[in-house]
Amino acid sequence: GQSLEQPSEVTAVEGAIVQINCTYQTSGFYGLSWYQQHDGGAPTFLSYNALDGLEETGRFSSFLSRSDSYGYLLLQELQMKDSASYFCAVREGAAGNKLTFGGGTRVLVKP
Amino acid sequence: EPEVTQTPSHQVTQMGQEVILRCVPISNHLYFYWYRQILGQKVEFLVSFYNNEISEKSEIFDDQFSVERPDGSNFTLKIRSTKLEDSAMYFCASSLANEQFFGPGTRLTVL
Numbered sequence: 001g002q003s004l005e006q007p008s009e010v011t012a013v014e015g016a017i018v019q020i021n022c023t024y025q026t027s028g029f030y031g032l033s034w035y036q037q038h039d040g041g042a043p044t045f046l047s048y049n050a051l052d053g054l055e056e057t058g059r060f061s062s063f064l065s066r067s068d069s070y071g072y073l074l075l076q077e078l079q080m081k082d083s084a085s086y087f088c089a090v091r092e093g094a095a096g097n098k099l100t101f102g103g104g105t106r107v108l109v110k111p
Numbered sequence: 112e113p114e115v116t117q118t119p120s121h122q123v124t125q126m127g128q129e130v131i132l133r134c135v136p137i138s139n140h141l142y143f144y145w146y147r148q149i150l151g152q153k154v155e156f157l158v159s160f161y162n163n164e165i166s167e168k169s170e171i172f173d174d175q176f177s178v179e180r181p182d183g184s185n186f187t188l189k190i191r192s193t194k195l196e197d198s199a200m201y202f203c204a205s206s207l208a209n210e211q212f213f214g215p216g217t218r219l220t221v222l
Binding site: 031033035041042043044045048050087089091095096097098099100101102103104 | 141154156169209216
């Protein structure tokens, strides 16, 4: 079957660094995406990795190891507004293919 | 910045009634999707749509569901004979390539 595993909750203080791991088991793999979702809001795209390695976008970076079926999202210089749920999602096929989401990691940033 | 829009933001209906959820995808996008999220749970894929036909659907997308692109801009999800368990947030998304952009969602409450 298909599964994406990520921690359910992480708590950290402002200015800290948080790493959210995601391991996946899917029938196909084209790429791993990360989405941020504030309570009551829509998933907002953060990053996409199709190849192994680190992608950096401002304070957020995402890493992928296809051989290990593993990726992570790194949140640096945490701010209060980063308190949200973060979902990893696998795209199993080419453009236009569905996303299969993980259960989400709730990040709570404390002052 | 272009965005996906959805109406209504909240729909309350009686069990057994039909509802139509509406979406306007980003204008130059080619692929369209519906996802749903039951409160506190992960985002689940319902259906994808390309070139005026369904390209993939999940087990959730049974005969009570249908999608339509009635004109060049709108994309609708119809749920016939709603059930209590259809209560969820329904997100429309669209994409051109790797990144799927999500709309703000319609909260459907079935009483």
